[in-house]
Amino acid sequence: MSPLLLPVFVLEEIRRGMEEAGVVGVEATGFVVAGEDRVARHVIFPDQRAGRSPACWVQVTERGKAELAVALGADEMYAARIHSHPGYAFHSAVDDRNPALRYEGSLSIVVPYYGLGLRAGLHPCAVFVRRNRKWVEVRPGPRRDEVIRVVH
Amino acid sequence: MSTPPPQVTVRTPAGANATFDVDPLDTVATLMERAIEHFVAREQLEPGVFRLGLLRGAQIIDLPADGVLGGEGVGDGDVVHLLTAEPQVDGFDGTLAA
16 A cells, blocks of 8 residues: 655644644544545544543544545545544554554554644654554654655 | 346445445345455455444435345445444553553
8 A cells, every 4th residue: 555645734734623622621533534546635523522531532423423424525535543642642552442444554643742743743643554453553764654654 | 138236335434435236125234244244355444343324415324234225215326334333432541552
């Protein structure tokens, strides 16, 4: 599978959505839409609820699941799910179990500091790729570039 | 000359799609199982708990698993969506990923 190309304007869209949630102290989750050319077109933040107890969490509602289904064009796919954390970027066991987007080669991106991390691009984020039904972290560098790249 | 069977397109939560010949008397569960098997074999989906929703305009109508396609209004050219039936939650329960 060729790398997902993430234009800067999509990254900005994601950052704005996450910071909006972050100013009230909650996480946000979004889904990156790409065409057959693997270029990201935009992000969708479906209907979701979030809380801070016992720790931060965010959940796509049933309405949100339907919104995701309706939002895709015929030639589009969800290439990545992306969610924010209050602090460091990592995958928790709960993140691992989330069934939202699981197919070979799909991506999961975690953004630190309620989305603020995206002000420095994708570098501070944790990126995971689905391989053999497991999430495998790909750190910044050539291996990450093989699965996702920011483009101007 | 026989009439071709109705065809229904199924999409995964990620948007992968495939078109299936169906019998209007097939149950929703039967179509869902065929679709899951198809997508899992191609690594476009992982096994899980799903339900089917019928796209009508800009809305998704939930289809009962024991309903028959014809009775639920699913016909030729329709698009139905596999939706995860499990909660889609991100968060921290004190456990890091394995």
